[in-house]
Amino acid sequence: MTDVSNSESKASGGWYRDPSQWCDLLAIAGASIPLPLVLTRIDIIAFDANRSIRPFLALIALALVVGIGVANAVAASRSRRVVALATGALALGFVDIGEPRWVTLGVLALIASSAATVLSHAVAIERAQTQRFVGSALTVGSASVGVAAALAYGTWSPVVDWGVVTAVGGVALIVAGALGWSQPDTTAVTSTFDPRLVAREADGRPVAEVVKRPIGLIAFLAIGLWPMAAAQIRSDSVVGPRYPMLTLVGGAIGALVIGGLGHLIDSRRSDTTSRLVQTLHATVAIGALSALAGITSHTLVGAATGWGIAMACLGAAFVFASGIVSCDPSPIGRAVAVGRVIGRVLLGTALGLVASGIAEPRHHTWWLTIAAIVVLHQSIRRLRRLTVVDLESAAEPVVSAVGSTRSRDKALLDVRRLDSGYGALQVLFSVDLAIAPGEVVALLGPNGAGKTTLLRAIAGLHPTWSGRVQYGGVDLAGLDAAGRAGAGLMLISPEAAVARPLTVDDNLRLFASTLSLAEMRAARERAFDTFPKLKERLRQTAGTLSGGERQMLALSRAVMLRPRLLLIDELTLGLSPAAIADLGPAIRRLNDEGVAMVIVEQSTAVALSLAQRAVCIERGAIVADFPADELRAQPDLIRAIHLDGMSSVLANKAAS
Amino acid sequence: MMWAVALGDFDITTGGVALGLFTGSTYALLAAGLVLVYRSSGVINFAHSSIGLLGAAFMSLAIQQYGIPYWLAFAVGVLVSAGAGAATEVVVVKPLSSSPKVIPMVAMLGLSTFFVVLSLALNPDGLSGEAFPQPAGMPTGSIGSLLITKPYAAQGIVAPLLLLGLGVFLWLSKTGLAIRGAAANPDVASMSGVPPRTMMVWSWALAGAVSAVAAMFILPTVGVVTPEALGPELLLRGLAAAAIARFSSFGVAVAVALAIGVVEQIMTTNDGAKGWIEIVILAAVALALAAERQRGRKAAEPWTQVGAPHRAPLRPLSVAIAVIAVAAAATVPMYANASDAVNATLVIAVAIVGISVNLVTGLGGQLTLAQFALGGLAGAVSIRAAADDIPFPIAVVCGAVIAGAVSALIAIPSLRVRGPQLAVATLSFALVTSAYLLDQGWLLGTRQSPSRPSGSIGGIDLASGRGYYWVALAALVVVLLLVRWIRRTAFARNVVAVRDNEDAARAMAVSAVSTKLQLAFAGGLVAGIGGAIYAHAYTSLSSANFPVALSIDAVTVAVIGGLGSLIGPVLGAAYLVGLPLFLAPPAEARAGIAGIWLILVTQQPRGITGLFDAIRNRMRPAVSIDEAHETHLEREPFSSDRPSGRLLDVETVTRRFGSITAVEDASLTVDAGEIVGLIGPNGAGKTTLFEIVSGFTRPQSGRVIFCGRDVSRLGPTARARLGIARSFQSAQLFPSLTVLETVLVALGSSHDERRARQLLDEFGIAEYRGVQVGSLPTGLRRVLEMTCAFASSPTLVLLDEPTAGLSSTEREKFGDSVLTWRERTGVGIVIIEHDLPVLTRVCDRLVAMNLGRVIANGTPAEVVSHPDVVASYTG
Structure with missing residues (x-):
């Protein structure tokens, strides 16, 4: 991550000497200040306008709010987002009421939102570079600008010379946006927004580049939205179909050019993916917003076309974006991600349509604003989660602690450089683990070494900080735990064993949720075949079963669903030897059927009796990797796992 | 038929x-x-x-x-x-x-x-x-x-x-x-x-x-x-x-x-049964609460991000801002008309009730929905008293004290259960109050005309709407100062300790019951002041002025402003109550006002003050470690009565949870000055044995004898007072207290800050005394747990996995300090630990458990090579 060192070297000078910082600031200011004014104007138009076109105008307003939301939500920290979104909603609602003092209040709120955006950005820069004085000056300065602007606007009320505002604002925006977009991301600023990064910094470990600040997006939005807004303003109280159509075409062309250009430039850089995603997002946003503008034409054909373009644009671009994010040649991962995103987009659109249709024209803005903000905010969250994927391309072979090199070509599971933990506490440190199909691996280590966390992270039940998990050649980053289980990657652990308040019968039915009725019957038969005892306990609540029976029930999930890879955590915890003896054959049988396994067991002997390979983990790192037979032959090493510490014993051996 | x-x-x-x-x-x-x-x-x-x-x-x-x-x-x-x-x-x-x-x-x-x-x-x-x-x-x-x-x-x-x-x-x-x-x-x-x-x-x-x-x-x-x-x-x-x-x-x-x-x-x-259904429901809910048994362990809630009370030292700047704000607020009657002044008074009254919510919910972590109902009671009492020519301030205080007492009364059913049930009980109380109680002849009856204090300031009569505003403002200032003081006392520390981690607090001899009751009283008292101010602001008053919705608004006000912050409720009241009162918005704007604060709260659970804090934190470094590192304090000698003889005798205790036997016929003895290590695989019953000794769990059979006394029937707080100190595996402590405050809680009634600093110094964590426990790394938290365990001069210390998550040098240091403290104080120590090298160095004796039973007992060397012990690990 070369950017990190770059920005560190920059940090030694004042931030103000770095033009990119200024550009960022300018771009954000440009994006945030005039837009609210435009919004106000549109809403005043909506208030004066003909009843029948109000819903459509409201949709434009909605689109604009979405735009501001995108700009703020993607780029900013939590508090900045809140300020922007909340005041945006407040303002829009007040403006809708249409009385002068409420309009003024709304405008004030919007300006405050803009000022807050600028301010927090300034402070963020300042903090990252520890230039306290400059930051304070900036803060005070931008605050007073905000207040002055608010006062001016309040005095003049809604009758301002829009021509001047348009000209000045437009030029400023385009310049700032273009400059901002052309500058590389600054990681130093980004890191202050991400608590995970700060936490790890405090831990003394290097900060990885996880989050990108898509400054380009804001600039794009600013550029793309401006002509549309200008068109709206000039058309004043009568909105004809001509200007929006112009806007649509202009916006689309602009988006294409900018997007294509961005792609060309980006493709020459080493760190392409995240910027590519940003470019896409921007293109999508502009295209979609322009298309939405198209529907203001109040002929049926125009509206239909507008919606059609909007939907297609959104859908297609999201597909493209998520395809990049999942970054896998295999169709499964992409299809899953894409399907989910499309579904959400369509849902949001449908919701908007229904709401606008049903609502009273007079009251719609409140609804739509709040609904829009909410839908938008949620989808942005999802999107951000999807884009936060560490996409390293290096594929060097992994060398295990004992020096053997394993081929990863045919691995069923391939965990690479996995970091994870809880809060500020890192538990897993760059864990590498590969499991071949049908292989049983015992994961050994003392308490607190990170075994459980590793298994949960692989199963998707615990978030990973960085690194990646590939399963059958597919990156699992976009797939949740249920999806992974559906794909045959399953965990049985003390927490994820059985649903205690449910009966045994209900548990078995729950396990078979994804199966058809016929499959379920066969699966149940298999379970009863393996554990006949369960059949006698069908009506009993799972919580009242004995420990051994409960684990049988838990294991019957694997028997029923036949995963490709089964992760087992402490299956025999607290069980009597007799109960353990009941479970062993079932596990072996599963393995004979081709199920690969990772087994964590308190009892090393039990684990080794089942496994072909043993991997030792200590303080969150893999320290050794043996064939199981080899380890079984060395009792001193087995003892070391729990009692003396494997790494020290290995070091001693190497020394002697 | x-x-x-x-x-x-x-x-x-x-x-x-x-x-x-x-x-x-x-x-x-x-x-x-x-x-x-x-x-x-x-x-x-x-x-x-x-x-x-x-x-x-x-x-x-x-x-x-x-x-x-x-x-x-x-x-x-x-x-x-x-x-x-x-x-x-x-x-x-x-x-x-x-x-x-x-x-x-x-x-x-x-x-x-x-x-x-x-x-x-x-x-x-x-x-x-x-x-x-x-x-x-x-x-x-x-x-x-x-x-x-x-x-x-x-x-x-x-x-x-x-x-x-x-x-x-x-x-x-x-x-x-x-x-x-x-x-x-x-x-x-x-x-x-x-x-x-x-x-x-x-x-x-x-x-x-x-x-x-x-x-x-x-x-x-x-x-x-x-x-x-x-x-x-x-x-x-x-x-x-x-x-x-x-x-x-x-x-x-x-x-x-x-x-x-x-x-x-x-x-x-x-006929004639108006409000009785609410009473029946209240009684039923209270009975159901009282009948509920505590099941399982209470999981500590992640309070740090919300309730963390901000205790910045008074700086000249903040004093100046406060004075200017109060002075500015005091000028309102000079230019406002009567109706605006009354509106402002109502905002202040709601703010005061909001502050009381902040005590109970923000500080104590219990959701209460009855604060305005309590205020209504106080208002009624205060009106009655004032009508009997009792001076205004005394009438208000009478009402407030009664509200406090009632508040403590309705808190009783919730003492044993922690959870949402208190909310239900208080909600039904609020409904009873507005539907039945306030209508009674001895309270508000059908209608009352409250009196106001006499006198005038600058030609404005205090009994007028404009003049009364000053009275309300004065009450607000008094309440703010009062609450500010409460938040700095040892009592507030205990409240936060109980909220953050009730088990750990009880292990440090803090009584959860009395703490909660006192808090409920304080909350009721403050709510009572607010309610009385509110009641006297009206010229004509009935139970309709105290709708349940206001009790809910009071909670909302506290949350919008920021739970746990002092000034938050005032801001929240200005937004939630003031905005509609002064701007008289149309219905849809009211929906919008509600929608906006919802967005605010989902994004920034600490409300408006949380937003301010976020901005301020950006400007300052996040962790403020006390820079003035003081010189080493002198070591005070410990009390001369060193314990001697047999400290602990656990006689064949058995504890079953359902079908699982966690501990079976286990016995354990500890002598004064002895360090005993307790080992065994996961699920062997080690922690359960600790729970039995410290009183968190009662064994089904067997006895626990401590210093010759049978303590089997005592609870954890009582045992902590007798001298059994323990640490917890999770080392959670109290995430929102600072290091120094945590030690002060552990020190108990003495509250000797000098002593606390000395202890921190001896354990080498003095420079972190101003840091919140929640933001401490695990290693330091373990050290702090040790400090707390030794702070109360105990006779027996139980340490549960004290080195989990520590680096090897920290483990070394841990061993040293255990040995030092044993030397100095002569206490008995039991350590649950998986790190055998540390145990063998420190312990005089090891006890190994497996499947709930003690399988070996002897010197470390004996136990580690005992075939059963090796088998229990390797299977």
Whole structure:
């Protein structure tokens, strides 16, 4: 991550000497200040306008709010987002009421939102570079600008010379946006927004580049939205179909050019993916917003076309974006991600349509604003989660602690450089683990070494900080735990064993949720075949079963669903030897059927009796990797796992 | 067959009972929805009935404006509510899932207001009983003298069918099973390919749909529709049923709801019983709470991000800002007209009540919905007293003290259970107060005309609306100073300790019961002051001035402003109460005001002050480690009476949890000055043995003898006072207290700050004394736990995995300091530990356990090579 060192070297000078910082600031200011004014104007138009076109105008307003939301939500920290979104909603609602003092209040709120955006950005820069004085000056300065602007606007009320505002604002925006977009991301600023990064910094470990600040997006939005807004303003109280159509075409062309250009430039850089995603997002946003503008034409054909373009644009671009994010040649991962995103987009659109249709024209803005903000905010969250994927391309072979090199070509599971933990506490440190199909691996280590966390992270039940998990050649980053289980990657652990308040019968039915009725019957038969005892306990609540029976029930999930890879955590915890003896054959049988396994067991002997390979983990790192037979032959090493510490014993051996 | 029973003045007729069962089954629908939601998200859905109302508003609109047939519109309404329910989960509940459960519940309260206002804005005329559409195609008839109208017939026919349908769906269908499975254990559901998130949304949608049906059948039977009747009152019936069923059993909830319906019907058919149904419900909820047994361990809640009280030292700047703010506020009567001054007074009064919520909820972590009701009591008492020529300040104090006492009284049922139940109990108390208590002749009666203090300032009479504002402002300043003082006392430290981690607090000899009671009293006192100020602001006053909605607003005010912050409620009141009072917004703007604060709270759970803090933290470094590192303090000698002889004798204790035997016939002895290590694989019963010794768990057989005294029957606080100190495996301590405060809590009643600093110095963590425990790395937290364990000069110290998560040098240091402290104090120490090298260095004796039994006891070398011990690890 070369950017990190770059920005560190920059940090030694004042931030103000770095033009990119200024550009960022300018771009954000440009994006945030005039837009609210435009919004106000549109809403005043909506208030004066003909009843029948109000819903459509409201949709434009909605689109604009979405735009501001995108700009703020993607780029900013939590508090900045809140300020922007909340005041945006407040303002829009007040403006809708249409009385002068409420309009003024709304405008004030919007300006405050803009000022807050600028301010927090300034402070963020300042903090990252520890230039306290400059930051304070900036803060005070931008605050007073905000207040002055608010006062001016309040005095003049809604009758301002829009021509001047348009000209000045437009030029400023385009310049700032273009400059901002052309500058590389600054990681130093980004890191202050991400608590995970700060936490790890405090831990003394290097900060990885996880989050990108898509400054380009804001600039794009600013550029793309401006002509549309200008068109709206000039058309004043009568909105004809001509200007929006112009806007649509202009916006689309602009988006294409900018997007294509961005792609060309980006493709020459080493760190392409995240910027590519940003470019896409921007293109999508502009295209979609322009298309939405198209529907203001109040002929049926125009509206239909507008919606059609909007939907297609959104859908297609999201597909493209998520395809990049999942970054896998295999169709499964992409299809899953894409399907989910499309579904959400369509849902949001449908919701908007229904709401606008049903609502009273007079009251719609409140609804739509709040609904829009909410839908938008949620989808942005999802999107951000999807884009936060560490996409390293290096594929060097992994060398295990004992020096053997394993081929990863045919691995069923391939965990690479996995970091994870809880809060500020890192538990897993760059864990590498590969499991071949049908292989049983015992994961050994003392308490607190990170075994459980590793298994949960692989199963998707615990978030990973960085690194990646590939399963059958597919990156699992976009797939949740249920999806992974559906794909045959399953965990049985003390927490994820059985649903205690449910009966045994209900548990078995729950396990078979994804199966058809016929499959379920066969699966149940298999379970009863393996554990006949369960059949006698069908009506009993799972919580009242004995420990051994409960684990049988838990294991019957694997028997029923036949995963490709089964992760087992402490299956025999607290069980009597007799109960353990009941479970062993079932596990072996599963393995004979081709199920690969990772087994964590308190009892090393039990684990080794089942496994072909043993991997030792200590303080969150893999320290050794043996064939199981080899380890079984060395009792001193087995003892070391729990009692003396494997790494020290290995070091001693190497020394002697 | 007709029958009628006369019970005193009460007539009980078949018709009444039948009608009661009809309405009861509608309440049962509400209750079932509440249970469903609680089971899946652990949140009490206070917006439950308002979500239903939204659907009902849509239905009414569809029928009256668009002429859609009844049952089609019914389906539309149900769908709308289902959507609103699902949206609630996605938008509000999920984002807040990592906050303390209080926050989503408060958000639900706000959402409730939002939905009610929205429904009224959407359909202002169509929601009252007369205008609301009657169910089509329902039979009418009569039972005895009672006429069964269409809505009642629908309640009697459709509601039970729907209940049945809900049961069939949940228990027999695949989706129903998935919903229950995801609620029971999300991990298992995930691992079966069922996404628990989706199922959670489903259950919220289902609950929303069910509540819509309830609202559609109840609305045609009520007369005047007020936000009150639609919100809390309707909800309370379902809520009480769900609470008595402990939010877990559908069957119990349905049965209780039916009973409530019957009782209510009998009450209403008998005159003179206004408000009695609320009293019955309050009593039932209180009884159910008292009967609840504490099950399992209480999980500590992540309070750090919300309740962290900010205790910045007084800086000249903040003093100056405060003085200027008060001075500016004091100028209001100079230019404001009378009505604006009264409005400002009301804002101040609500702010004071909000401050009391901040004490109970922000500091103590308990959601209370009765603060304004307490204020109403105080107001009534104060008016009565002032009418008897008692001076104004004394009258206010009288009212406040009584409110405090009542507050402590209603806190009693919640002492043993921690959870949402207090909210239900306080909500029913609030309803009792406004529907019954305040109307009594000895309180407000039908109407009162409060008096005001006499005197004048600058020509403005204090008894006038403008002059009285100054009185209110003075009260606010007094309350702020009072609360500020309370937050700095040892009492506040204990409150936060109990809130953050009740077990650890009890292990440090802090009595949870008295702490909670005192807090409830303080909360009631402050609420009482606010209520009295509020009451005297009116020229004419009745119980209608203290609606339940105000109690809910008080909580909202505290949350908007920022839970745990001192000044937050004032800002919150200005926003939530002041904005509508001064700007008189139209209905839709009120919905918007509610919507905005919802967004604020989901994004920044610490409210407005949280936003300010976030900005301020950006400007300053996040961790402020005390820079002035003082010189080493002199070591004070420890009390000369070193313990001697046998300290602990655990005689063959056995503890079973259900079918699992955690500890079986285990014995353990510790002598003075001895260090004993306790080893064994996971699940061997080591921690349970600790719990038995420290008093958190009672053994089913066997005895615990400490210093020659049988302590088997004593609780953890009592044992801590006798000298048993323990640490916990999780090392959570009290995340929102600072290091110094934590040690002060452990020091107990002495509260000697010098001593605390000295201890910190000796354990080498003096420079972190100003840092919050939640932000300490694990290593330091372990050291702090040790410090706390030794702080109270104990005789016996139990350390549970003290080196888990420590680096090897930290482990070395740990060993050294244990040995040093044993030398200096002569205490007995028991250590549970997996790190054998550390144990063998430190311990005189090792005890090994497996499967609940002690399998070896002897010197470290003996035990480690004992064949059973090796076998227990390697299997």
